[in-house]
Amino acid sequence: MGFEFLIRARRVTLAVTVLAALAGVVRMGAPFGLAVALGSIWSVGNLLFLEALGRLLLAGHVGRTPTTSDVARVLGGVPALLLSGYLILTSGLPLVGVTVGFWILFAVVVLKALAIAMGGVLDFATGRRVDSARDAVRRPLPSRRSQGLVGWAIVALFAAGFVLWASAETTGEPEHGAQTEQHATGSEAEDSGVPELPTIPSLVARATNAPWAHAIEHWQDPLFSLLATLILVLLVRLAFAKPQLSPGRGQMLLETAMGGARDFVVQTFGPHMERYVPFVGTLFFYILVMNWMGLVPLLKSPTASLNTTAAMAVVVFLYVQYTAIRNQGPLGYLYHLAGSPKDLTGWLVAPVLFPIELMGELIKPLSLAARLFGNVFGEDLLIAVFVGIGVVLLSWQPVPIGFPIHVLFMFLGLIMSAVQALVFALLATVYLYMALPHGSDEEHHGAEPGAQPAHA
Amino acid sequence: MPFQSALGLALPLAIGIAAVGSGIGLGLMGRGVMEAIGRQPEAAGKLFVPMILGFAFSEALTIYAFITMFILNSRIH
Numbered sequence: 001m002g003f004e005f006l007i008r009a010r011r012v013t014l015a016v017t018v019l020a021a022l023a024g025v026v027r028m029g030a031p032f033g034l035a036v037a038l039g040s041i042w043s044v045g046n047l048l049f050l051e052a053l054g055r056l057l058l059a060g061h062v063g064r065t066p067t068t069s070d071v072a073r074v075l076g077g078v079p080a081l082l083l084s085g086y087l088i089l090t091s092g093l094p095l096v097g098v099t100v101g102f103w104i105l106f107a108v109v110v111l112k113a114l115a116i117a118m119g120g121v122l123d124f125a126t127g128r129r130v131d132s133a134r135d136a137v138r139r140p141l142p143s144r145r146s147q148g149l150v151g152w153a154i155v156a157l158f159a160a161g162f163v164l165w166a167s168a169e170t171t172g173e174p175e176h177g178a179q180t181e182q183h184a185t186g187s188e189a190e191d192s193g194v195p196e197l198p199t200i201p202s203l204v205a206r207a208t209n210a211p212w213a214h215a216i217e218h219w220q221d222p223l224f225s226l227l228a229t230l231i232l233v234l235l236v237r238l239a240f241a242k243p244q245l246s247p248g249r250g251q252m253l254l255e256t257a258m259g260g261a262r263d264f265v266v267q268t269f270g271p272h273m274e275r276y277v278p279f280v281g282t283l284f285f286y287i288l289v290m291n292w293m294g295l296v297p298l299l300k301s302p303t304a305s306l307n308t309t310a311a312m313a314v315v316v317f318l319y320v321q322y323t324a325i326r327n328q329g330p331l332g333y334l335y336h337l338a339g340s341p342k343d344l345t346g347w348l349v350a351p352v353l354f355p356i357e358l359m360g361e362l363i364k365p366l367s368l369a370a371r372l373f374g375n376v377f378g379e380d381l382l383i384a385v386f387v388g389i390g391v392v393l394l395s396w397q398p399v400p401i402g403f404p405i406h407v408l409f410m411f412l413g414l415i416m417s418a419v420q421a422l423v424f425a426l427l428a429t430v431y432l433y434m435a436l437p438h439g440s441d442e443e444h445h446g447a448e449p450g451a452q453p454a455h456a
Numbered sequence: 457m458p459f460q461s462a463l464g465l466a467l468p469l470a471i472g473i474a475a476v477g478s479g480i481g482l483g484l485m486g487r488g489v490m491e492a493i494g495r496q497p498e499a500a501g502k503l504f505v506p507m508i509l510g511f512a513f514s515e516a517l518t519i520y521a522f523i524t525m526f527i528l529n530s531r532i533h
Contacts, residue, residue, distance in 0.1 A: 378522055426508060
């Protein structure tokens with residue numbers, strides 16, 4: 001059932017390969033075109049092998065006898081692919097061409113998957129798809145109208161890109177160089193001595209070397225944090241476009257996440273903290289998305305820059321001070337800062353305590369910003385360093401690829417990102433909790449709150 | 457000794473020493489929480505928030521050293 005996708009991807013790949021090989025022959029000479037074609041055919045061979053393997057493995061489950069051609073393909077596939085790959089690599093054809101051809105299949109698969117997802121989103125947004133689980137299973141493909149729209153949009157995009165590429169022949173190097181360049185310059189130290197993975201703006205800046213591209217690269221952190229906002233807004237908009245009593249998948253997921261955040265705060269700090277859940281919950285999901293963006297290739301965590309985290313810490317600081325003054329009154333706020341003196345000794349110590357408490361308030365946002373920045377930055381740095389090591393490990397052979405040892409650290413990053421987002425949001429909650437007048441928790445509920453931490 | 461070599465020697469050491477301190481702190485805290493959960497498993501939920509907060513505060517010290525290293529890093533060369 002799922003193999004239809006692969007068959008169609010194969011057909012598209014072959015068509016694209018013919019075009020790319022012809023373009024290669026015209027632009028770069030016959031060996032380049034041949035290399036593109038061979039690389040693409042080799043990766044299609046891989047796909048055939050995987051398809052046969054999948055059919056063999058599934059045959060027992062669906063109660064079919066495995067065909068002899070599948071068995072032959074699986075048994076003969078590994079040596080044949082290894083041998084032909086070795087021959088292609090050592091044949092002296094331009095290796096950039098082989099690499100380009102090799103990636104065509106992956107590009108087609110990714111683009112097709114994206115197009116199907118986009119068609120689904122389009123159906124969802126225009127109300128063509130009723131979001132019930134049964135429909136999604138029975139009709140996994142979007143409607144023909146969406147398929148047509150998305151397909152023509154992709155064709156138009158490609159045509160525009162091709163026209164740009166052809167017209168840019170005289171001015172600069174073609175856009176296609178960026179793909180392979182990314183691997184070759186994986187973790188090259190630029191000016192600060194800190195290895196950084198390439199991002200879309202930095203690649204565009206390097207490929208075009210235009211002033212506007214460098215300006216975008218310079219401002220990439222705010223842009224990526226805007227992107228995180230956009231992702232969250234779109235996600236929520238789509239999931240809650242038509243809220244239903246028996247929720248669909250998207251609504252279910254987001255409701256679980258948001259309800260979990262609320263329950264967590266209410267159970268730990270008490271029901272009177274529920275009014276701050278929108279603020280700290282937004283902080284949590286926003287930081288989570290931003291942290292995880294660093295794990296996506298060609299994106300960067302905006303939180304790996306001190307500017308982003310400092311901005312959020314300042315927002316938290318201002319909101320905490322506002323809450324404190326509003327709930328305790330201006331005089332009560334000062335009284336609280338002086339350590340809430342009750343007797344003569346308290347009043348005598350107050351002048352000493354006051355500056356200390358004041359400093360504690362000011363240090364809170366500092367430590368908040370530095371902690372998030374340091375953790376995310378260190379984690380991204382770790383991944384970048386190991387990407388570099390992976391590239392070095394395989395640099396003895398001529399093809400620009402690397403050994404993916406950084407994947408291990410990506411799993412670590414997945415967990416650490418979530419923990420750091422939780423820590424930031426939790427600390428914001430604690431600061432807000434401490435800004436409220438003491439004793440309000442006894443009015444609302446009897447239980448002692450879970451956290452009474454010392455000052456940061 | 458030129459100050460560049462001094463920095464080059466001191467910066468990794470600084471991180472390491474800071475990490476020793478944080479590590480001891482984290483270990484003590486983790487041990488306390490584990491023992492508490494072992495004695496009273498139903499308290500695990502209540503212990504979670506103070507544990508994360510304690511971890512965050514103690515880990516922050518190493519992060520400060522880390523940031524200091526990056527501030528001073530550019531002066532080595």
